[in-house]
Amino acid sequence: MNGPFFLPVRDIVRKPGEMREHRIDVTLANKWGEGIVTVEAGETLDIDVRLESVHEGILVSGTVDTTYTGVCGRCLTDITAPVEVEFQELFAYPGEEETDFEVQDDHVDLETLVRDAIVLSLPFQPVCQPDCLGLDPETGEKLTESTGAESDAPIDPRWSALRQITDQDDTAERRAAEKEES
Numbered sequence: 001m002n003g004p005f006f007l008p009v010r011d012i013v014r015k016p017g018e019m020r021e022h023r024i025d026v027t028l029a030n031k032w033g034e035g036i037v038t039v040e041a042g043e044t045l046d047i048d049v050r051l052e053s054v055h056e057g058i059l060v061s062g063t064v065d066t067t068y069t070g071v072c073g074r075c076l077t078d079i080t081a082p083v084e085v086e087f088q089e090l091f092a093y094p095g096e097e098e099t100d101f102e103v104q105d106d107h108v109d110l111e112t113l114v115r116d117a118i119v120l121s122l123p124f125q126p127v128c129q130p131d132c133l134g135l136d137p138e139t140g141e142k143l144t145e146s147t148g149a150e151s152d153a154p155i156d157p158r159w160s161a162l163r164q165i166t167d168q169d170d171t172a173e174r175r176a177a178e179k180e181e182s
């Protein structure tokens with residue numbers, strides 16, 4: 001048995017109800033992900049995993065924490081952010097059930113399961129901050145303040161309702177004044 005994502009299951013195989021918990025740290029040998037953010041080779045994965053023996057095999061569930069790096073999709077600033085994902089899969093005993101995951105001799109190999117969970121959770125359009133303004137289309141410089149678009153924003157509907165009330169009051173006052181004059 002070897003491999004950074006291998007976990008021993010010999011002592012719980014075919015013993016439904018038995019359970020083991022492991023905490024493993026794995027240093028990635030190769031980067032994960034193909035997008036503009038990836039988990040780089042050399043990054044550490046903290047994996048908390050629970051192995052439960054069930055009739056069909058070993059139920060594997062847990063969480064993995066790591067860090068992804070890349071660039072902001074709008075302004076190209078370097079970004080680094082934590083990512084935490086849950087995973088769960090049944091590793092069946094060989095020949096018992098059609099499955100992508102099988103108990104292999106005395107161990108389960110978590111690599112594909114954990115990698116898929118991480119890669120699917122990486123953002124397709126990562127940003128350095130939610131309101132990143134991106135790059136100036138003319139200068140190519142990173143925009144750091146509003147271009148004035150905000151001042152053209154429509155008035156908050158609550159304020160426009162207030163304005164209507166004020167207008168009505170004005171009209172009523174004017175009418176009252178006109179009455180007094182006449």
Ligand SMILES: [Zn+2]
Pocket residue numbers: 072073074075076077127128129132133134
């Ligand atoms: Zn940005």
